[in-house]
Amino acid sequence: MSTPIATPDTEQDLHLSAAPLEPWQVVVWNDPVNLMSYVVRVFRTYFGYSQERATQLMLAVHHEGHAIVATGPRETMEVHAQAMHDYGLWATVRRAPR
Template sequence: MSLTPTVVKEKAGQTIKQQYPNYKIIVLNDDHNTFPYVIECLLKYIPGMNGDRARELTDQIHVEGQAIVWVGPQEQAELYHQQLSRAGLTMAPLEKA
């Protein structure tokens, strides 16, 4: 997981710190991607992913129909989502966490 940047707002002389929202990357089950390929994509595009975790997530995608594979700041989430989508994985739209 990544640290979430904060937004600083000024309100009537007070400084209010708010965190930017995190976003979830959700991979959906489909009938055309193989287990090894999904694992390969997760390892390639999701930072810090290891083989065991990629296998667990791929199993979850198969059994439950979807899995949250990464949560973090919007800009990074958009990049990883786009990379997985371009690789041919079936993706849910980005969601705020």
Template sequence: MAETTTLIKSETDVSTTAPWNVIVHDDPVNLMAYVTYVLIKIFGYNEKFATTLMLQVHQRGLSIVWSGELEKAEFYAQQLQFHQLKTTLEQAS
């Protein structure tokens, strides 16, 4: 009689890489209202949250506006750059 073996995949096997942060940097060109508008348009954030992120960019010089898997982070960064926002990616620690 043949034996059957069942393999169980643990949660740690799924993904061990740190998420990627999409960072928007302050610049002297874009108006605060425009940055808020772009964050709402690209991420679907509500106006209050988008304004909070925009103020972080304005006051601190940068803000992490999204965090997650690399492929999606690259897509979001490309969209933000298309709208002329200075954007970088950084792997979370």
């Protein structure tokens, strides 16, 4: 004798909503290994930044110790951080301040 399969109550009204998308940031940190010109080239190649913007970000990394190079959904920022690691840069992902 088999047990009957339970069926969901289709009359029940479900209120499902996705969690709000919170912005996350990719932070690239200064290191003693990579040349400034290489960091500019990585920012231009990977993110498509102009020479001027890539240079500004590289100088922030150099002088301030870090720079926020991208902001967006967490999963995308994790992909970007991994790409920075693949280029040999030190990068982390953090939640953007509200």
